Amino acid sequence: MSKSDAKREQQLQKRRAAPLATPTDLSPKATRDLGGALNAVLADVFALYIKTKNFHWHMSGPHFRDYHLLLDEHSDQxxxxxxDIAERVRKIGGRTLTSIGQIAKLTRVENNDAEYVTPQDMLAELREDNKILIGNLRKAHDLCDEYHDVATASLIENWIDEAERRMWFLFEITRVHSES
Known part of the structure; x- marks a missing residue:
């Protein structure tokens, strides 16, 4: 067997031993830490998506149409x-979430299984959940800075901007105006 054939065989054996080990210039520690942070954010995003859809489906009241459409737009976003989050984890050599159980274990977004929630309470709760998501995205961004992962940081910046926009809309809808 030639040297090049031996090298190819060695690479093949390595791929078979770790078929999901995406090559990266990040250190194994960076991959582990960044992948963990992104998987926690992914769990938060899935939980926020389900909660937003839940409130979208159970919206009622005089502003039903506007709120229903707003929450549909938010859930789509x-x-x-x-x-994008899951693929980023894979691109840096990590493994993504594999189950609802993992999402439940990792998410920092609280469930709301109440039989009835007022529209204003729904919107206020989603506003706070988006605020929590923003904080968790900022922490993940700090980790990106620590490991010089500019590609992930760039994505996170866009996700923060989108979440801030959702929070702003929800804030304006739930703001109590004093009439004097």
């Missing part, structure tokens, strides 16, 4: 980033 939230769901749209799930694949």
């Amino acid at each position: 939230i769901f749209a980033i799930t694949d």
Whole structure:
């Protein structure tokens, strides 16, 4: 066997031993830490998506149409980033979430299984959940800075901007105006 054939065989054996080990210039520690942070954010995003859809489906009251459409728009935007987050984890050599159980274990977004929630309480709760998501995205961004992962940081910056916009809309809808 030639040297090049031996090298190819060695590479093949290495790939077979770790078929999901995506090559990266990040250290194994960076991959582990960044992948863990992104998987926690992914769990938050899935939980926020489900909660937003839940409130979308159970909206009622005089502003039903406006709130129903707003939450549909928000849920679409939230769901749209799930694949980007998971693929980023894979691109840096990590493994992504594999189950609902993992999402439940990792998420920092609280469930709301109440039989009835007022529209204003729904919107206020989603506002706070988006605020929590923003804080968790900022922490993940800090980790990106620590490991010089500019590609992930760039994505996170866009996700923060989108979440801030959702929070702003929800804030304006739930703001109590004093009439004097």
